[in-house]
Amino acid sequence: MSTSIHLSLAQVAAALALVALAAAISFWRRTDLERDIAVATARSFVQLTAIGYAIELIFEADTIWLVLALLAVMVVFGAFTARGRARAVPGAFWPLLIALTTAAATTLGLVVALGIFDPTARYLVPVGGMVIGNAMTASAVALNRLGDEVSESRAAIEATLALGATAREAAAPFVRRALRSGTITLVDSTKTTGLIFFPGTMVGMLLAGAAPTDAVRLQLVLLYALLGSVAIAALLATGLAYRNFFTAAAQLREPHR
Amino acid sequence: MLFELRDVSLTRGERRVLDSLDAEIEPGATAVVGPSGAGKSTLLRLLNRLADPDAGTIAYRDRPLDSYDPLALRREVSLVPQLPALLPGTVESNLAYAAGLAGKRLGVAECLRHAGLAAEFAARDVSRLSVGERQRAMLARALAQQPGVLLLDEPTSALDSEARDAVEATLRRLRGELDLSLVLVSHDAEQARRLTDRVIRLG
Secondary structure (H helix, E strand, C coil), rough: CCCCCCHHHHHHHHCHHHHHHHHHHHHHCCCCCHHHHHHHHHHHHHHHHHHHHHHHHHHHHHHHHHHHHHHHHHHHHHHHHHHHCCCCCCCHHHHHHHHHHHHHHHHHHHHHHHCCCCCCCHHHHHHHHHHHHHHHHHHHHHHHHHHHHHHHHHHHHHHHCCCCHHHHHHHHHHHHHHHHHHHHHHHHHHHECCEECHHHHHHHHHHHCCCHHHHHHHHHHHHHHHHHEEEEEEEEHHHHHHHHHHHCCCCCCCCCC | CEEEEEEEEEECCCCEEEEEEEECCCCCCEEEECCCCHHHHHHHHCCCCCCCEEEEEECCCCCCHHHHCHHHHHHEEECCCCCCCCCCCCHHHHHHHHHHHCCCCHHHHHHHHCCCCCCHHHHHHHHHCCHHHHHHHHHHHHHCCCEEEEEEEECCCCCCCCHHHHHHHHHHHHHCCCEEEEEEEEECCCHHHHHEEEEEECC
């Protein structure tokens, strides 16, 4: 059924016409994004080409260790990237690293254990990349929100601590809101999927010539896996990172910027 | 001795907030007065361990303050901050939360009466209270924990003269009715004289 799609570099280059259109809109409306658009285009080309060759090598080698090494690099890089968006949270790197590692391990472990995918590079690399990427975004959004919430609500948190509440009790409403904002985007997009937009995997499979029902089923498996991984990552990142705002004596630390 | 501070210093950023402070606070009612920025609020925060000094020692009832469990200490030495910060919900749910933390039976009407609020305030949502009512709800919430010491940070700063008189009458009545020590921060020397027996001057 499946017929592979082959694109030449010239065809990829033709798509640059749309990048030029984006840059022209930016120039015309003075949004000052032309430089960023150019950097994004160049980076996406270099990064995706490099990862394309890396994945090809990993597929050819067909060993689980190389797959795990690639996933580990993605997790570490994801934790660094997410930390950049969580500057107001002290010591955010370790909670993020633990959150992304656990989300990736649990989600991939489950889809393999349930017999949905085989434990081979062809499945684990692309699915792992999606899981880690979405978990990174969700935990970055959640920690960014947590940092804002805590810095805006210092008086309320200290008033609760002053009653003899634990740090966990004083932070609970803000951790809850941060967790919600980390997961809500994916929940909302999952609700509207198929109605307002077609998710990437399904589009890719349809373009590659797969049967629509197969494309839909694979997309559903991935959406459900992503929901799980996003929830795990945001839960762990917020649940571990809030502690860093407090001392061992349940005192709110001075602002961290 | 209720509190004993020896050579207590605290720096925040570039600023020396407290510099080698020695002070003794006896049971009863004590006022802490001084100009803005003299470290009055910081002193209260040190007394219930929302912050620790950089140097020096603080003792509570002749034991080092840091030898107490900080959570138990805060339920015993209750701080009412200057800015009212109640939890979302009703006045009663705030009182119940505080009483629950301290493991005390809640007498809503009694706490409200002590804080100068009518019993019908129990069901009122905190978002619908005036600033003065919030400040008194904060006081009622602290009283729900049945503390031994009440630390009050400018309890009448946001109030008009009528509301201020009501809170002052409440505090005088509390001293008479409950076995409670007060440490009151105020920038108003007259108020300090009206409400307390001793005055500590900072700055």
